Every structure is written in structure tokens, then in C-alpha cells.
Amino acid sequence: MFSMQLWFLVENILSLLVSLPQALVAFVRDWLHFRELANRFPGPPARPIVGNLFDCGLYPNPLTLIKWIIEDVMVRYPAGQIMMGPLRVFLLSEENDVQTFLMNSKNQSRPKLLADALTYCLGRGLVTINGKEWSRHHKIITPSFHQNLLKTYVTMFDRKSDVFVEKLSEYANGSAFDVQIMTETLQLDIVIETLLGLPSNQQTTPDHDMLECISIGQKEISHRLRSPLLCIDAIYQLSSSGRKAKESLKWGRNFHNKVLEQRQAILRSKAESLMMKKSLKKDEDTSETPNIVPTDDPNVNSNKKEFNILIDALLQERGRSISHESVLDENLTLTLAGFDTTAIAIQFAFYFLAKNPHVQEKAVRELRDIFDAAGSTEVTAKTLQRMQYVDMIVKETLRLHPPVFFYVKEAGVDTPLVSNNLVVPAGAIVLISPRTMHINPKLYPDPHVFDPERFSPENSAKRHPSAFIPFGAGMRACMGRKYAILVLKTVISKVIWNYRILPDETYEPNLHWGITMVTDNGMRIKLLKRSTSR
């Protein structure tokens, strides 16, 4: 017995002695290969150890660095690299290269460093997970954004926009006011009612706890990214910022726990009344005593699986392919990913429209034709489809102000680029910025001019598909992109139909470079009631 154990031990030691040098050789070979490919990428000269960290100022942090990279380095080097201390970041902004890289299914993961930073506020949802876990969640959630289901949401978008238009009437006197928070509560209502299936009246009776918790979460992500020290996990966990982020995540999870309970209660009572109806019908048919069986099963839902709203799809899979905690985190992720981005886009659409009255007038002419033909000013899936010019306004807004202005991926394989003879090595962290690409004069002449005609069908057809990427591209592109476009078209059409938007001449947006590009001085506009509205 003893000799068997000894032999087992010796065997293990021997195999370790053989495999360790092999692993070491493989590691060194991969590292040399990575370095060889990486060194071919041009970039600003890097200093030893600190690299390019101090090229943008004496107190660099990830966000000031990103601003410098996006506005300066990426313009000079369409395929380049910078050194953030020991960390190499590859930069791609040439449209063919971006396409080649993003369309490769092996280049879809978000780097661990970024995913971990976001996990503090978002938990482990689609935005922060990778690999098989991501595939499993993605498969469950994708049907909730099916075109046919989105169409049914439009009634809700229309109703919530009506409340918004009504709220705006208080300000339609030509004086400047801040519309930022109002767009946020509007979008929260829309997301909660459509994706979580619960009544929400944030516009009329805001839940201040919820708004504060969201604002803390957003602030703390930015705060972390602004301080180099807080990027170290152990320090962040002990810092007051880390503790606040943790609290906000806890609040979010508790909130979504209650949401799940409420939704289950709704489904249960729906199921009960459905069974009651069925039994009564059977009773009528057969004259038997009704047999009503109350059910705890949330799966009893009249919708077909492929058209379930988000929360029902998650409830169906809970405990099977997804854990309870993951359901909470996905709800949280989708609520946050869907509300902030779209609210920013609404704000900037108003800003650009205020500065371009001729664009508003042209859109109102289009709306008049559509509403006249429909005999109603209600926005429906059909009328939205006919709003071509409003669609062009939405796209031009997202071009000039993409709310998510950069995203980062990890290369899973060596990826040869097409515009040069460079190869992005496997393991590389790659940064892509719609902001840089959308103001490239080669792709968009006079790039700072707001001109929706750029997105006419003829002009769009002439453009490279990766020249317009506000929602990303490839497998990890934005899950809610079609949903967002429908919301934006509904809200914009409703507002310009009812009001003329005017600029506040004393206001310029002060951009806050966070994870999304919001302003830190609100969004000030003026409104006047439009006489064309009915």
C-alpha cells in the first residue's frame, strides 16, 4: 500500500518536472510572439516603466488618458498603440480594420480589468461576463428584443412620451430650463414597464431612493476610473468609493428581488384567472364542477417563449440555466444599460435640434404627412416605420454624440489587419472609439456640422458599414439597439410635434468623460408650444 502511494507521488513529481519547463517554454514563446507583433504597431514614444502615462498631464487617470487617446492619438495613428505603464493598449480607428477585428467571433471578450471594474456597480450581467456564461445568458435574453416583441412596446413608448410632453408644457414659455433629469425619469419608466413588466411612474412620482442609488453607482464607476490608485482592487474595496459602489449594488439587487416577487405575483394571478376562465368554459361545455388549481409556477404565461418580456424569460430559466443571483444582475444590467444611454441620446437630440430649426421644420412636415394619413397623432409601429427623416435625425445625433464613446475588447486570436500589414496579437487589449470614427472628415465631410441628410438611404449606402458604430458591432454589439432607436424616434417625434425647441444661447454642454458621455451641467433648452400640433 505504502509503496503504491510512494510510486504515485514519484510519478506526480516526475510529470510536474517534465511539464513545468514545457509550460515555461510555451509561455516565453507566446510572449516573444506577442512582443514581435506588438512592436510593429506605431505610437507616441513611450518612456521606460511609465510608458505614455504622463503624456496627457502630470496627474493621469484612465479617463483623462482615454480623452487624450481618443481625441489625439487615434487621429494620428489609425492603427497604433500606447503604453499605460506596463499595459499595452492597441488602438483601431480605420473602418476596414475595425470591421475585420470586431467581426471575428474570437475577439469578443471584454478585458478582465474593465469587466471587474464594472462588476462593482452592475454585478455579473451581459456587460461584465464572458465566455460560456455570456453565451448562456445571451441565448435567454435575446428573444426579449425580438422585432415582433419590440413592436408591441411602442404603445408604451407612446404613452410614456405623452406624459413627458405633458410635463414639458410647464416649461413651454420660452425660458431656458434643464431637461436632463426629466429625460432620465422618462427612460426609467419606459425600461421598467417594458422589460420588467411593472407599472412605473417615475416621471410623475419619482422614487428618490432609486434615482439616488443609480446616480451613486454611475458616480462611483467614474470616480474609480479617475483615480489610478482605485484601479487596484484591494485598495478600491477598502475605499469609501468602493463601499458606496457595493452599497448601491446591494440596493439594486434588493430592488430587483422585490421586482421579481411582484412580477411573479402578477403572473400567478394571471395564470389563476386564465385557469378560472378555462374551467368556467369547460363547465359551460360539460356542466362539470369547476376545478381551479392555484399555481406557483411562473412559467404559466400566455406568451410564447420566444416573445417573452425580459423578466419572464429570466424567470422561466431561473434555477435551470441561470441562478437567482444572475437573474437579479441581468435585470440590473439591462435597466442601467438601457436607461442612461438612451436618456443621453434624447438630451443631445434636443440640443442639436434646438440649434437647427430647419431640421425640426423638415421633420414636422414629415410627421404631418404621416399623422394625416394615419388620422391620429398616436405613434405606432407602423408610423415609426414611415418616419424616415426622424430616423436620420436619430442617427445623426448618435454619430455626433455617441453616448458610449469607446469600448474595449480582448483579441482571442492573432488578427491580421487589412489597411496595413500589421497583426493584432492574441491577448491584446484593443480600444475602439465611435467618437473618433464619427468625426473623421474622410468618412464624414464637415464632421462637426449636424446634418441628418448624411443618413439618407442613398448617402448611407455609399458609406462603409463600420463607419457608423454607436452600438458597437459583432456578437457583443448592443443588445438594445433596435429598442433604443424606436424609443428615440417616438420621443423626438412627440416632442417636436408639440413644441419648437430653441437653444439657450448662454449654454454649452460640459462633457463628462465617464463610461457614458453625459454632461455635468445638465441639458438646457427652451420650448415654445407649436401651433401645428392638434
Ligand code: HEM
Ligand atoms: C442610444 C442608446 C444606446 C447606445 C448608444 C448603446 C451602446 C452600446 C454599446 C456601444 C455597447 C457595447 C458594444 C461593444 O462592446 O461592442 C452596448 C452594449 C450593451 N447594451 Fe447598449 N446602447 C444603448 C441602449 C441600450 C438599451 C436600450 C439596452 C437595453 C434595454 C442596452 C443594452 C445593452 C447590453 C445588454 C449590452 C451588452 C451586450 C453584450 O455584451 O452582449 N443598450 N450598448
